[in-house]
Amino acid sequence: MKERGLLLAALVCCLLAAAPARAQGPTVKTFKLGETAVKVNVYERAGAAVTFFSPHHNERGGRELTKELVAARGGRFVEVEALDEAGAPARRLRFKVGGKSYSVDPNRIFTAQGRGCLKLPADAEAAVKAFAEELTALLFAPGGRSLRAGERFFVAVHNNADVEERAAAERDADLTALGFVRPLRSRNFLRGEFAESAAGVYLSNAEEDEDNFILVTTPGLVTHFAARGFNVVLQKPSAQLRDGKCSVDDGSLSVYAAFSDIPYINLEADALGGAARQRQMLQAVYDLLSQPR
Ligand SMILES: [Zn+2]
Numbered sequence: 001m002k003e004r005g006l007l008l009a010a011l012v013c014c015l016l017a018a019a020p021a022r023a024q025g026p027t028v029k030t031f032k033l034g035e036t037a038v039k040v041n042v043y044e045r046a047g048a049a050v051t052f053f054s055p056h057h058n059e060r061g062g063r064e065l066t067k068e069l070v071a072a073r074g075g076r077f078v079e080v081e082a083l084d085e086a087g088a089p090a091r092r093l094r095f096k097v098g099g100k101s102y103s104v105d106p107n108r109i110f111t112a113q114g115r116g117c118l119k120l121p122a123d124a125e126a127a128v129k130a131f132a133e134e135l136t137a138l139l140f141a142p143g144g145r146s147l148r149a150g151e152r153f154f155v156a157v158h159n160n161a162d163v164e165e166r167a168a169a170e171r172d173a174d175l176t177a178l179g180f181v182r183p184l185r186s187r188n189f190l191r192g193e194f195a196e197s198a199a200g201v202y203l204s205n206a207e208e209d210e211d212n213f214i215l216v217t218t219p220g221l222v223t224h225f226a227a228r229g230f231n232v233v234l235q236k237p238s239a240q241l242r243d244g245k246c247s248v249d250d251g252s253l254s255v256y257a258a259f260s261d262i263p264y265i266n267l268e269a270d271a272l273g274g275a276a277r278q279r280q281m282l283q284a285v286y287d288l289l290s291q292p293r
Pocket of ligand 1: 055056059157158159
């Protein structure tokens with residue numbers, strides 16, 4: 001009997017090993033945001049020590065690509081499930097506190113100042129804070145203030161609207177690498193909508209679409225992506241982010257990461273034409289993982 005049991009165990013083991021590579025999950029966590037239950041889905045596969053995160057559920061391209069890459073190469077992918085009234089994936093999270101309805105951008109909730117910028121009543125702001133703390137304890141090590149054991153950096157995945165679709169007068173306000181360049185004294189063609197949050201920008205002449213860029217929180221991460229032809233924005237160091245302005249500390253996870261000394265990489269790609277480029281960004285992240293520390 002014992003031997004037959006062992007044989008059976010070996011057979012099951014081999015069958016499992018032969019199964020096609022697939023990310024496990026999702027494991028669905030349910031976090032309370034006020035009186036509303038929010039689903040946070042976790043896809044995971046052994047093979048790489050890295051966490052990817054999508055806070056914006058309407059940014060489907062980046063989500064699907066990341067799931068595919070995690071399934072093929074390993075790692076963990078966490079997504080916040082936000083749905084609109086019709087049940088379609090949405091950017092903003094809708095929730096109720098004290099019977100009243102609110103909505104927040106899930107990437108504006110992670111710092112005290114950013115939450116203050118939302119101008120919510122105290123009870124709703126407290127609910128948002130509690131939700132953000134649960135989420136960061138899942139994304140990072142317990143306590144939410146450092147990377148999980150074995151991880152070297154954290155990766156957020158986003159898609160943005162096509163800048164070329166916008167009227168010329170509005171293009172400076174669009175989220176592109178150029179938007180992080182400080183207006184130059186000798187030229188007035190840049191308005192630098194996001195310049196206050198950036199230490200500087202590397203603009204690659206190999207990048208065809210200015211909607212595609214990578215934001216990093218530490219100078220040491222710039223070279224790897226610049227060398228591969230990506231536009232790279234370096235966020236200001238944490239001391240310079242604490243200046244009280246909503247345009248500098250907007251409550252986003254990149255600012256929270258800087259305050260917590262967590263190396264952070266944000267992959268931004270055009271929602272319409274950026275898929276191939278975002279795949280290259282993800283591959284560049286795995287290249288970085290395979291390099292010696
Ligand atoms: Zn986004």
